[in-house]
Structure formats: C-alpha cells, structure tokens
Amino acid sequence: MVLVLGGLWIGQNVNLLPVDASANASVYDELFRVLFSIGAILFLGILGVLVFSLIQFRRRSGQLGDGLAIEGNLPLEIFWTAVPAFVVLFVGLYSFDIYDRMGGMAPLSHSAHDHHSMVAGEEVWGGIGSSSSQSGSETGLLPVPIEVTAMQFAFLFHYPKEDIMAGELHVPAGRPVSLKMEAKDVIHAFWVPEFRIKQDVIPGQPTVLNFTPTKPGRYPIVCAELCGPYHGGMRSTVVVEDPEDFDTWLTNNTKAPVSEA
Amino acid sequence: MTIAIPPSDNQHAERLQPTGWLRYFSFSVDHKVIGLQYLVCGFIFYLIGGLLAGAIRIELTSPISDFMPRDVYNQVLTLHGTIMIFLWIVPVVNGAFGNYLIPFYVGARDMAFPRLNAVAFWMIPPAGLMLISSYFITGAAQSGWTAYPPLSITTPAAGQIIWILSVLFLGGSSIFGGINFIATILKMRRPGLKLMQLPMYCWAMLGTSILVVLSTPVLAGTLILLSFDIVAHTGFFNPSMGGNAVVYQHLFWFYSHPAVYIMVLPAFGLVSEILPVHCRKPLFGYVTMVYSIMAIVVLGLVVWAHHMFTSGTPPWMRLFFTIATSFIAVPTGIKFFNWLATLWGGRITLNSAVLFSCGFILNFVFGGITGVALAQVPFDIHVHDTYFVVAHFHYIVYGGSVFVIFASIYHWYPKFTGRMLNEDLGRLHFLLTFVGFNLCFAPQHWLGLYGMPRRVAEYDPQFAFVNQLSSVGALLMAISTLPFLFNVVQSAFKGRIAGDNPWNALTPEWLTSSPPPVENWTGEAPLVTEPYGYGVPADQLDLAATSGRDLWTNGQ
Numbered sequence: 117m118v119l120v121l122g123g124l125w126i127g128q129n130v131n132l133l134p135v136d137a138s139a140n141a142s143v144y145d146e147l148f149r150v151l152f153s154i155g156a157i158l159f160l161g162i163l164g165v166l167v168f169s170l171i172q173f174r175r176r177s178g179q180l181g182d183g184l185a186i187e188g189n190l191p192l193e194i195f196w197t198a199v200p201a202f203v204v205l206f207v208g209l210y211s212f213d214i215y216d217r218m219g220g221m222a223p224l225s226h227s228a229h230d231h232h233s234m235v236a237g238e239e240v241w242g243g244i245g246s247s248s249s250q251s252g253s254e255t256g257l258l259p260v261p262i263e264v265t266a267m268q269f270a271f272l273f274h275y276p277k278e279d280i281m282a283g284e285l286h287v288p289a290g291r292p293v294s295l296k297m298e299a300k301d302v303i304h305a306f307w308v309p310e311f312r313i314k315q316d317v318i319p320g321q322p323t324v325l326n327f328t329p330t331k332p333g334r335y336p337i338v339c340a341e342l343c344g345p346y347h348g349g350m351r352s353t354v355v356v357e358d359p360e361d362f363d364t365w366l367t368n369n370t371k372a373p374v375s376e377a
Numbered sequence: 378m379t380i381a382i383p384p385s386d387n388q389h390a391e392r393l394q395p396t397g398w399l400r401y402f403s404f405s406v407d408h409k410v411i412g413l414q415y416l417v418c419g420f421i422f423y424l425i426g427g428l429l430a431g432a433i434r435i436e437l438t439s440p441i442s443d444f445m446p447r448d449v450y451n452q453v454l455t456l457h458g459t460i461m462i463f464l465w466i467v468p469v470v471n472g473a474f475g476n477y478l479i480p481f482y483v484g485a486r487d488m489a490f491p492r493l494n495a496v497a498f499w500m501i502p503p504a505g506l507m508l509i510s511s512y513f514i515t516g517a518a519q520s521g522w523t524a525y526p527p528l529s530i531t532t533p534a535a536g537q538i539i540w541i542l543s544v545l546f547l548g549g550s551s552i553f554g555g556i557n558f559i560a561t562i563l564k565m566r567r568p569g570l571k572l573m574q575l576p577m578y579c580w581a582m583l584g585t586s587i588l589v590v591l592s593t594p595v596l597a598g599t600l601i602l603l604s605f606d607i608v609a610h611t612g613f614f615n616p617s618m619g620g621n622a623v624v625y626q627h628l629f630w631f632y633s634h635p636a637v638y639i640m641v642l643p644a645f646g647l648v649s650e651i652l653p654v655h656c657r658k659p660l661f662g663y664v665t666m667v668y669s670i671m672a673i674v675v676l677g678l679v680v681w682a683h684h685m686f687t688s689g690t691p692p693w694m695r696l697f698f699t700i701a702t703s704f705i706a707v708p709t710g711i712k713f714f715n716w717l718a719t720l721w722g723g724r725i726t727l728n729s730a731v732l733f734s735c736g737f738i739l740n741f742v743f744g745g746i747t748g749v750a751l752a753q754v755p756f757d758i759h760v761h762d763t764y765f766v767v768a769h770f771h772y773i774v775y776g777g778s779v780f781v782i783f784a785s786i787y788h789w790y791p792k793f794t795g796r797m798l799n800e801d802l803g804r805l806h807f808l809l810t811f812v813g814f815n816l817c818f819a820p821q822h823w824l825g826l827y828g829m830p831r832r833v834a835e836y837d838p839q840f841a842f843v844n845q846l847s848s849v850g851a852l853l854m855a856i857s858t859l860p861f862l863f864n865v866v867q868s869a870f871k872g873r874i875a876g877d878n879p880w881n882a883l884t885p886e887w888l889t890s891s892p893p894p895v896e897n898w899t900g901e902a903p904l905v906t907e908p909y910g911y912g913v914p915a916d917q918l919d920l921a922a923t924s925g926r927d928l929w930t931n932g933q
Contacts, residue, residue, distance in 0.1 A: 132822075132823060132826050132827075133826055133827070134826075134827050134828060140755075143755075144755055144756070144759060147753065147755055147756060148756065151749075151750045151753065151756060155746040155747070155749075155750065158742070158746060159742060159743060159746055162713070162717065162738075162739075162742050163739065165717050165721075166717060166720070166735060166738060166739065169717065169720040169721050169723075169725070170720070170725060170727065170735060173656070173720065173721065173722060173723045173724065173725050174725050174726075174727050175724045175725060175726045175727070179724055181657075181724065181913060182657035182658065182724060182911050182912040182913050183656055183657045183658040183722050183723035183724045183725075183911070183912050183913075184658065184722045184723075184912055184913065184914075185658065185659055185911070185912030185913055185914045186658065186659065186661065186718070186721075186722060186912070187659045187660075187661065187662075187663070187909075188661060188662045188663070188664070188665070189661075189662075189718070192718070193662050193665050193711070193714075193715075196710065196711065196714040197665075197707060197710075197711055200706055200707050200710040200711075201704070201707045204703040204704060204706050204707065204749060205700075205703075207703060207749065207753065208699055208700045208703045208752075208753070211699065211753035211754065211755055211756065212696060212699070212754075214753075214755045215695075215754050215755045218755055301527065301531065302525075302527045302528040302531060303525055303527070303528065303622060305687060305761075305762060305830075307762075307828075307830065309759070309826075309827065309828030310828075312755075312758070312759040313758060313759070314687050314758050314759060314761055314762070315687055315689075316687045316688045316689060318616070318622055318623060318688065318689065319527060319616040319617070319622065320616030320617075320620075320621070320622065321616075321623070321689055323689055336828060336837065338828060338830050339830065340687075340761070340762040340763065340830040340831075341525075341762055342451070342520065342521050342525070342528065342831075342832040343528060344451075344519075344528065344531075344532070345446075345447035345448040345450075345451060345519070346447060347451075347830075347832060347833060347834075348442065348447075348830075348832075348833030348834045348835040348836060349442075349835055351837075
C-alpha cells in the first residue's frame with residue numbers, strides 16, 4: 117500500500133520532461149505520469165523483494181542444509197499472470213485513448229481529403245496529429261499550411277501562400293499548423309521535443325504532420341534519424357510567436373514582386 | 378531425485394582429434410571445444426566492441442565533434458552495434474553455452490551434427506575479421522547496424538557491401554547452430570528422458586533456435602536485395618528508382634526484433650540453471666516457465682513494427698503492435714516472478730554468479746518497464762530514436778544478456794577448467810560493472826526525454842554534464858573487465874582445484890569430471906529426471922541433519 121501511494125506520489129511529482137509547448141504535449145505528459153507511476157510501483161516492489169530475499173535468505177555460516185522445496189504455487193502463478201495482463205491491457209487501452217486525443221487514429225485518407233493544399237491523388241502518410249479534425253475544426257481555424265523539405269543536412273520551410281523560404285520555422289501560438297513534409301535524399305525525422313511529436317520524413321512518401329503550438333518561445337527542431345555524417349548538426353529552431361508577431365513576421369518577409377528566385 | 382550412474386567402462390576410442398591446447402585452434406568436432414571457441418572468440422570481439430564504445434563515449438564528453446571525424450564516428454557506431462550483437466552476444470549466449478551445455482543436458486555425447494557445428498563456428502572469425510578490416514581497407518559501413526536505405530545506398534558502397542557479406546556469414550552460422558540445437562534437443566535425448574524433465578536452458582534454446590530458423594533467412598534475403606540495390610542499382614528499396622524504403626524496415630525488423638529474444642531467451646535459460654543451484658531450491662514454476670518461453674517465441678514474431686511507429690504506419694497496425702508488444706510483458710513477468718520465488722526461502726550463497734544473476738534481474742526489470750512504455754505509440758513518438766531508446770536496449774542486452782554471460786562464466790568456469798575463480802575478484806568485478814553500467818545508462822533516459830537524438834556526434838551543450846557522467850560510467854565498465862581478465866587467466870593456472878561438482882549441482886554436466894572427457898562421460902550417460910531436485914520439503918526437515926541454528930532461522 118505504501119508502495120502504491122509512493123509510486124503515485126513519484127508519478128505526480130516526476131519532472132523529467134521539457135516544457136510542454138503544444139496542444140498534445142500536456143496530453144502526452146498525462147500518459148507519462150501514469151506510465152511512470154505504474155513503472156515505479158513495479159520496480160520498487162521487485163527491488164524490495166529482491167533485496168529482502170538476498171538479505172533474509174542468504175546462507176549464514178554454519179548452515180549446510182538446502183532451502184525449502186517449493187516447486188510452484190498455482191494460485192500465486194495465476195495471480196502474477198493475471199495482474200500484469202490486466203495492467204498492460206489497461207495501459208494499452210489508455211495509451212490508445214491518449215493517442216486518439218492526439219489525433220493519431222484518424223484514417224490516413226481522411227487527412228488527405230481534408231487538406232486543401234494537397235495535390236489530388238497523391239498518397240499521403242500521416243503521423244500523430246495527422247487528422248485535421250483534431251486541430252482544425254475544434255478551434256474553427258484553418259491550419260497554417262507550411263511545406264517542409266528535409267535534406268542532408270537541413271530543414272527548409274516554405275510558406276506557400278506568401279512564398280517565403282525560411283531556415284527557421286515560425287508558427288503562431290494557438291493556431292493549428294499543418295506541415296507537409298518531404299525528404300529529398302535519405303530518411304530524416306522531424307522532432308520537436310517540446311511538442312512531443314516526431315515524424316519520419318521518408319523520400320517518396322509525402323507526409324502530413326499537424327500540431328497546435330501553445331506557448332510562445334524558441335524550441336529546437338532535431339533530426340532524429342541517422343542521415344549521414346552531419347546528422348548531429350542537423351538542427352533548426354521553431355519560433356512560436358503570438359499571432360500578431362507572426363503576421364508581422366510574415367509581412368516583413370514576404371518577398372517583393374521582383375526578387376531573386 | 379533419480380540419478381542412475383552405470384558402472385564405467387574404460388574402452389577409449391582412438392583419438393582422431395588433436396588434444397591439448399592445439400584443439401582450441403583446430404576444426405574440432407567436440408561440442409565442448411566448440412563451445413569454448415565460441416566463448417573466447419566472442420569475448421575478444423567484446424573487447425573490440427568495448428573499445429569502440431569507449432571511442433563513442435570519449436567523443437560525447439564534449440558537445441562538439443572533436444575526437445574523430447564525423448564519418449568515422451558513424452563507422453564506429455555501426456561497427457560497435459554490429460560487433461556487439463552478431464559477434465558477441467548472439468554467438469556467446471547461443472553458440473558458447475548452447476554447445477557446451479545442451480549435449481550434457483539431453484544426455485548425448487555430442488551435438489546432432491558435429492561437423493556442421495564446427496563449420497558454424499569457423500564462419501565467425503573470418504566474418505568478424507572481414508567486418509573489422511573493412512575499416513582499415515575501404516572504410517566501414519556508416520549507416521548504423523540497421524542499415525536503413527536510402528542512407529545505406531548512398532554511403533560508400535564498399536564498406537556497406539562488406540558489412541552485408543559478414544552479416545550474411547554470421548546469420549548463416551546462426552542458422553546452422555539453430556538447426557543443430559533443434560535436432561539435438563528433440564532427437565538426441567537419452568532414452569527415458571522426457572521433454573518436461575529437461576533443464577530450462579534446453580527449452581530456452583529450443584525456443585531461440587525456432588526464432589533463429591524462422592527469422593534469420595528473412596534478414597539474409599533482405600540484405601541480398603539491399604546489396605543488389607547498391608551494386609546493381611536495382612530499385613527494391615530506393616525511392617528514387619520507385620522502390621519503398623519502409624518495406625526494408627519491415628523486413629529488417631522481422632528479423633531484428635526476434636534477434637532481441639535470440640539474445641535474451643538463452644540468458645533467461647542460463648539464469649534458470651544458476652539460481653536453483655546456489656539457492657538450494659527447486660526452480661519455481663517449471664511448467665509455467667516452459668509455456669512463457671513458448672509464448673515469448675510466438676509473440677516475439679509479431680511485434681516488429683513497434684520499431685516503426687514514426688515511419689508512417691497505418692493506425693490499425695500501430696494498435697495491433699502496441700497491444701502485442703505490451704503482452705510480451707506478461708510471459709516475461711511470469712519468468713521474473715518465478716525467479717524471485719526461487720530466491721524466496723532459499724539458502725542463497727552470495728557468490729559472483731548469484732550477484733550477477735540478481736543484477737540481471739534488476740536491470741532487466743527496469744529495461745522491461747521502459748520497454749512496455751516504449752510500446753505505447755504516443756510515448757514512443759516522443760522518444761523514438763533518442764537516447765531513451767539507447768538506454769532501454771542497453772538495459773536489455775547489456776544489463777540483461779551480458780550480466781548473465783558473466784554470471785554463467787562464474788558458474789561454469791570450474792567445469793570448463795577444473796579450477797575455481799577467485800570470488801573476491803569476482804565480487805569486485807560485479808560491483809564495478811553494476812555501478813558503472815547504471816551510471817553509464819540510467820542518465821541516458823533523461824537525455825532522450827529532454828531531446829537528445831541517438832547516433833549523433835554533436836549535441837546541444839545543455840546535455841554536456843549528463844553525457845560526461847555517462848562517460849564516467851563507461852570508464853568504470855571498462856575498468857571492471859580488468860579484475861575479470863586477471864581472474865580468468867590467473868585462476869586457469871593457480872585457481873583452487875574445483876573437483877567434479879563444486880556447487881553440489883544435480884544437472885548432468887556436473888556428474889562427470891572437470892573438465893569433462895571427450896565424450897562427456899566415461900560410462901553411460903546419467904539419467905537425470907529431476908534437474909532441480911534441491912531442497913527439503915517443509916514437513917520433512919530432517920532434525921538430525923540440520924543444525925540448531927538452521928531450525929532457528931526457519932522459525933521452528
């Protein structure tokens with residue numbers, strides 16, 4: 117009982133994650149706390165039993181006999197089969213509830229259909245948050261479309277409406293963002309730890325990734341799939357700004373009609 | 378306990394094999410010689426792989442790439458992964474202990490196919506040398522041990538092709554070994570020995586060998602297709618030629634996830650042999666242990682796509698693989714609870730073999746918990762391909778399998794050589810390894826959660842301190858091999874004479890001389906129907922044989 121309460125307390129007070137800066141990050145952290153509590157209870161329990169056994173049942177000097185001949189205990193074995201089975205089933209279903217709330221369970225074709233900047237007939241592979249219903253229709257805002265190109269060893273961001281090319285990703289806080297991602301050469305992965313999202317960018321598979329940033333700030337974008345010698349240096353920044361600042365940034369960077377290609 | 382040792386007869390067949398130290402360098406068909414060949418050869422590769430790990434940890438003590446060129450770093454991490462998996466853990470937990478112990482356990486004089494066995498071993502040194510020499514000749518492969526295309530297609534071809542060839546050799550060796558184990562366990566049993574009377578390691582090796590035979594050919598086929606893509610410019614996995622890179626990932630993980638069980642199931646079996654002997658208790662729950670192994674085999678074949686949750690897999694697939702992966706925790710959990718129950722109420726001798734086994738239990742439980750967490754798609758999306766995953770699988774394969782390898786060496790060394798290892802050095806080895814290992818890998822969970830991807834030579838400076846901590850742990854692990862090496866070499870010449878059965882064990886390998894004769898027993902093989910018949914039933918505590926203190930501690 118102490119163990120369970122202790123585990124829950126640890127789970128509630130664990131602080132092992134960076135700041136949560138997107139709509140699904142807080143949902144994610146909820147899952148993390150649950151997993152951490154269950155894990156802590158289990159680990160501390162087994163640690164306790166193991167250490168207790170090693171101390172209590174160690175061979176003391178002068179003891180020559182064997183231990184007790186216990187070959188099994190059916191009720192006990194059924195108990196420790198059923199409990200983990202129940203726990204993993206609970207964890208699995210719970211994590212799918214979480215996943216659903218992040219928008220991961222929407223069918224892939226749905227996201228292709230919803231996405232207005234998509235070329236008809238093109239195959240789209242979605243990751244987490246790939247359904248526009250999660251981000252788009254709830255807030256009533258259209259997602260900001262941005263095209264992402266991953267190549268050795270950089271991410272390029274293209275704002276199709278304003279025709280802006282940028283090396284940093286600027287997004288408005290509180291508005292859904294829809295990234296259409298493509299890789300030029302090898303597999304890369306787009307990861308923003310503060311958003312708790314990651315999506316492989318695979319050549320030949322245009323991928324859509326939707327998310328809603330919540331907290332203004334500058335967060336790292338990290339390539340998380342080995343992509344060559346400079347893989348470790350393939351980093352960028354996502355700048356989450358207040359919507360007004362974002363609009364200013366857009367206007368400031370919109371190219372004059374006559375500019376270099 | 379029923380052990381029948383028939384009277385021995387002394388008709389020695391004429392020896393066709395070399396004897397003395399020379400046989401360890403020969404094409405010997407003696408399963409014990411082959412087992413030790415696997416063990417020593419694997420350990421040499423472990424030292425090389427460890428040096429590479431050290432190079433990685435040195436590079437990561439500073440956030441910038443300063444110790445070695447970036448492409449060399451990628452070669453080093455590729456070689457480290459490949460050597461540790463294919464040349465150290467898989468050959469040692471399967472080949473070394475499997476070859477040494479399985480014929481004893483089934484009551485046979487040798488493996489079913491002794492020559493195939495020798496061929497399987499002798500494929501390993503050339504393959505390993507080829508892999509390592511590729512670094513000096515052409516530059517080794519740089520696409521990680523997973524060799525995902527298109528990266529593996531675009532990096533220098535020579536190194537990648539040599540990598541593919543050596544992995545094909547090692548996979549072939551593994552398949553030969555697997556066939557041999559299945560045939561030996563099922564067909565070479567001594568008359569009268571039933572399957573459910575076999576020591577647990579036989580069941581573990583049977584399950585492992587089934588996995589090897591079912592999944593390794595898939596890896597071989599995949600790598601051949603990949604080599605076509607590289608050499609002949611076919612387009613199986615090359616998106617620019619109309620291929621599909623994700624198909625490679627499916628095929629690769631169809632082998633490489635079971636490969637994890639190929640590395641840990643034999644370790645489970647070895648622990649099941651070691652603990653009852655030193656706890657003086659029967660193995661708890663023999664039958665459920667057997668069913669758990671078989672459940673892990675079946676489930677292990679249908680979980681591979683959990684390595685690909687960020688690769689754009691369809692939702693139903695994510696759901697299925699999450700549930701399947703989580704459920705592996707159930708049979709695995711049964712095994713761990715059974716081991717804890719084996720410890721409970723025992724007379725545990727706290728020697729190096731037991732300490733390493735208990736270290737294994739702790740590390741593996743921890744790795745298992747992070748594993749169940751990683752199976753959950755939303756959790757995995759964040760930490761996939763980060764140091765969290767690096768920490769998780771080192772807890773499984775190092776904290777799990779390698780700890781068991783050391784436990785097994787301490788347990789069976791007296792049988793291998795006829796001499797005991799020094800226990801004080803052994804405990805020092807355990808202490809250094811356990812502290813070093815946890816210091817090295819536990820902080821990496823935090824790194825992954827906070828945003829450090831794996832396989833990077835340079836990283837955000839905020840992670841510098843934790844990386845340095847991890848490198849200190851790696852240094853401790855490196856130091857920990859010194860007392861071990863000294864112990865093993867010194868004890869081989871000066872160790873206390875062990876006698877036939879220093880642990881008073883009941884399994885058949887102890888019922889012969891140490892080291893055993895060429896055909897294992899001078900007479901007929903003993904029939905051991907209760908390999909774990911230790912302990913006294915609670916109601917039959919023999920008052921005459923137990924000291925007063927014994928009764929005291931039992932509360933009677």
